Amino acid sequence: MADRRRTFGPVVLLGLAGGTLAAVGGNQQVVSGEASSASLQMTFDASMPLVTALALVALAAWGVLLVTRGRVRRAMAVLGTLAAAGALVAAIAAYPQVSDDLREQLGQLGIDDGEVGPTGWYWAAVLGTVLALVAGVLATLWCRAWPEMGRRYDAPTAAAPVSEVPPEEQSSLDLWKALDEGRDPTAPRTDEG
Template sequence: MTAATPRPGRRGFAAALAATAAGAAALAAASGRTWATGVIEVAGPTAPAPVELTGADLAPAASAMGIAGLAALAALVAARGWPRRIIGLLMALFGCIALQSVWSGTRPAELARLAAEQATAGGRAEAPGLAAAWPALAAAGAVLLVLSGLATAVRGPSWPGMGSRYDRHSAPRTARADDPAELWKSLDSGEDPTLDPAAPDAASRPGALSAASRRSSPADSRPNA
């Protein structure tokens, strides 16, 4: 017997969640790494001082959009229906902002400007060398946010909720008397596990009603001869 194949909507939802989480994590992880290194030359016998520029220095918006992407991921899990369109558009916007920040922060002119700000008085900063791995990871994370956001904006309202499979029926559930765990669950939900739900209530049995009617009939209230 083969297992049931997941529905396409559930697969799309899971793929969007995975892409959003991967994109936000890539932005957050790459922002704290060193993207560019250089040296500052100072006049005199002082040795050149190294300068390092991290992703937070070069592309501060990318780091912020990574955190925003994680918040959007939590909102996507909790939301249902048309609000997912708004969340998807925001996710795509976060990705675009992060991608633009990565591109502008890695331009040679921007690298030289930021390195010059690190130089002390009388020093001269050389143009830092860019390590392409971490900016590329941040750009890939931004692209993932854009793609998952667009997919959510288009198909999000038709995706099922994550908690729908755990919804319980409103009818009370019969507890098994031989299962202690079920007894405790019944007590927590306000049910009495000692009652037999299969047996009708004493007041609702036809025999009980007829007996009660005979006891309350006028013939029983006449005095004995």
């Protein structure tokens, strides 16, 4: 159990790094084309917006995972894993489509000998989705053993009881605690009967 607690930081960093790399890579030009018969410049939007969107979902799941515990934490780990898996599938499926779109645009310009290939951003996006997927699977398996935020950061669930001691007899610490709980220690008490 103690060994799994030590995995918290590395796995979270791996998930955040993978999600960020996938989100940035999916938003960049993922294919490029060259033609030897013509010297012309053309712009071609070859990003993978679905990969970017799913990577952002995975990043959001990591953010929620950091501040939750129990079943919600595990659900966020599963959601992040599913989003990363979807991003990986989308990245693999997008490459042939984006490449065919670029070849078609080159063909409309009369360039049939153009070479189309992936850029470094494509491989960065694929690597990022794989890293995010691995981190998500590890988080799903190990999140129960990870440290959690203390309950003192939770919102109060019930109204705090009114102190029976008059403010003059309370210590400074008791007065500050009352203020922290949202009560006015100098306000007159109302006796409920």
